[in-house]
Amino acid sequence: MGRSPCCDETGIKKGPWTPQEDQKLINHIKKHGHGSWRALPKLAGLNRCGKSCRLRWTNYLRPDIKRGKFSQEEEQTILNLHAILGNKWSAIATHLPGRTDNEIKNFWNTHLKKKLIQMGYDPMTHRPRTNIFSSLPHLIALANLKELVEHHHSSWEGQGVMRSLQSEVATLQYLHYLLQPPNMVANNTSSANNIPDMEAYNNLLNSMKDGQIINLENSLNNIPPLAPSSSLQAIQDSIPFSHLPELQTAPCSSFILTTSLNKNMINTPTTTSPWQLPSSPRPPVVVDQSNSAIKNIDIGEGDIINCITPFFGGAHPNSVWSDILLEDSLFHDIP
């Protein structure tokens, strides 16, 4: 591709347009249309490159351009479309008559992005942002403390501290889970259903520095994963409400609950999001809760189940989380 840039010629004016230049451009296009942008500057008597003329026209001088503040409706439209389309400014602009992609992009970068961040949302995913890393040093210290305490587990003091650490350990176990490369990917790389978990893992690693990863992994290696024999009640007891926000806004785009259930405990949960069971050696299976499909899945007694519940469009996952954790009635014997 040996194309030379259009604006590297010496003597070609750059920078802000003067009203005189604007008028020349408008007059020319009104009379002749823009035709070839490359040829236009000479024909219009402008010492500009064609690209500069095109941008000036499409982003500023076009008669159908709507200027001024974005309305609430426009703002909402941009938010909605960005959640679906991402940074496809031109595609978003087609839904906002009179607004240019450049204008929308600027509005996004200067206003909406900050607004979302302030509200605690990730501007790229439109999902709640994590705050789990702000407490990372605290969690690492806790992991080290737990190790220390375990060396004195037989003492009365050691047991007391262990009990008080139990809730922190639940959070550490969650991190431990995230730090394990998802073996499900190797099992079934073609399944789109794997993406949320892979994202979770990648997001976590990408957002950590090397030293942090090593420290955390070293610390977490001392924490055993949830034992298959853990009862639901034990898990409920171990994760207090105060920790739910951290888990709900974990760096993954999904919402992950690692729990341990045996077949007899499983019934059809009443929440509306799809479920996945990706962590066992078997290929992951999507569970559609609305049609009771969970009943038909072959889950061996004592299997670890990872329930990944993605949520979209700003729906708060609190209800899902609390449904799973707090309502015993969701899990009862299957006849």
Place this chain on the structure above:
DNA sequence: AACGGTACCAACCGCACGAGA
């Protein structure tokens, strides 16, 4: 009044891609 920091946005840059010679 002077200065520094910040927000805003027009304009630029460079890459990608389709069309056509």
Place this chain on the structure above:
DNA sequence: CTCTCGTGCGGTTGGTACCGT
């Protein structure tokens, strides 16, 4: 098929206005 051109697009830059100290 290759190359060039024209254009679209998203990311980034830089000038300017504004505000607080």
